[in-house]
Amino acid sequence: MTLFSVAFYILASVIIISTGIAITRRNLVHAAVYLIISFFGSAMLFYLLGAPLLAALEVIIYAGAIMVLFLFIIMMLDEEKLEEKFFPIHQWTPAAVMSGLFVAVAALIISGDSDSQVQLQAFTAEPASFGRYLFQKHWLAIEIVSLLLLIALIGVLYLGRDVRKNNPK
């Protein structure tokens, strides 16, 4: 057990526990807070695995921006009082199937490499080399994604336009 693996297991358990709490909370704000902790844990995990850039981006984008928007919406909504009852079956059956698949795949991976032969190499991704890799090898994918974002932006502008100006009444 090295220091590295101790840190890994602590982080992993924090992530799993906080995510588990997040999906079982009735109070939406509490759920969001646990999800933030989970994202934060994943960011630490990225850092541990030698990807500080991804760690920073995870915190900025997921924990920082997306969860703030979630929280924003939750705070704006009128908090409705949900009665305590189990989720309906048509909601949790697909979820159970998916998680069953997930567990099966994980079991396959672990059993295929039972002796942990493949060791994770200590590797640090520099931001510059990461950027070069992304924009030189995968420039097409980046461009397509940015186009998608542009379309989304234009869509938002279209939806949010001032209707009164177009048809004065």
Added chain:
Amino acid sequence: MLTWIAGFILLIVKLGIVLGCMLFLAAYLVWAERKLLARLQVRYGPNRAGKFGLLQPIADSIKMITKEDIVPEAADRIIFLVAPAVVATTALLMFAVVPFGSSLKIWGREIPLVISDLNVGLLYVFALSSLGVYGVALGGWASNSKFALLGGIRGAAQMISYELSLGLSLIPIVMLAQSFSLVDIVQAQANYPFIFVQPISFAIFFISAVAESKRIPFDLPEAENELGAGFHMEYSGMRFGLFFIGEYVHIQVLGALAAVFFLGGWRGPWLPPPVWLLLKIILVALVMIWIRGTLPRLRYDQLMELGWKVLVPAALINIVITGAFILI
């Protein structure tokens, strides 16, 4: 093992010094703000506790600590209790990547004058400042008061909007320095500070920084005359004090970042590097106080309009122009 222990002790010592300096400076920034703001408004400001009111921060902190810590009955207790700590901690942690000198040689050991030279230092700063929003938003929500909630919502909206322009305004700096590391960015300003080549960037950064620290003219989350005190309305005692410390540490951090990104960091003639950084931080803080003494608060739509329709496009155009210059 011995070097590891030595490194650990060194880190603790550096942390202690920086933390002590920051909290001391935060306390005296409050004093400076009250004094200078008073003079800008033709008043005296605090002048009772000690000569020129110099003991005022101590009196304030004694008051804060000895006051009752009230938790409203309808509040969400745990979140209410933790929220102020989030604000103060994120503000304090941001300073970890700010370099305050090149390096020092003591007993043959090279000691870099920065707590941690992350190669993603700039992103680390943004990550923490985006986490700082939670203190405001959750503190406002957990108070279970409509004014605090309004303050929290305003704070969240304002901070995520201005974080965007803050980030975009720094991309030209990263392009010029070719690094996210704050140490490298200061190194890149060996010949001239970046404010001379990127004045627009500096203006955008500074406006966004003032908005990010929720100060006048962008203090809508607090807005004394419409929301009482906004997100920290229900807080009392040292928890309010933590919000307060967080705000002033945030000012220092933003001053330090302005110094690192635009004013040449710790560089300067004659004086030792940490003093130069301190002077630059104080200069930025004084300008922020001057702004507070002069400008009225913006309306909410004006705030959003300035952020999204002026600063973000200006920052984007600035990036394109800088990129073109670098290519040529």
Added chain:
Amino acid sequence: MNTDKNESPMTQILADLKALAIGFATTFKHLFQKPFTEEYPEYKRPLPARSRARIILTRDPDGGERCVACYLCSAVCPVSCISMQSAEQADGRRYAPWFRINFGRCIYCGLCEEACPTAAIQLTPDFEMCKQDILALVYEKEDLLVDHGGKDKQYNFYQYAGVVTDVGEKGTHIKEEKPVNIRSNLP
């Protein structure tokens, strides 16, 4: 942001910048001005004689107590902070054996002064009377009584009132005619 469509954006921006610069220059100039603040404990602003603060019970020019314990001040007091007991002296003068004002409650409205028929109860400009202990703010008659006539120095109620006291018999008071014999007054 001004949205005047007639001007070009450049002149608009310049005008805005100029407006900002004027504002900043104004506050900067304030830095070198002497503050207007009057520093209170060192400098006490002279208050007008009719300012309303600490209440006193005055005496007439002869040194007698003016208060006749008529309860008018107590009745008019909106916060009911005045209480007293009335009694009569051997010479016919009415007086208050005890008279109490709770300054912890008093709102310094001055209605008692207006209600007082003998100008006994008066408000003074002295406002520095706060205490740590709230019970110390309950003033008894000996705390309230002063040795002067307050604002109306010469007024002596018993010289005007048609009451028989040691000041004079019936018909001897100022602006008072001799009493008429109602039996000889018949037509």
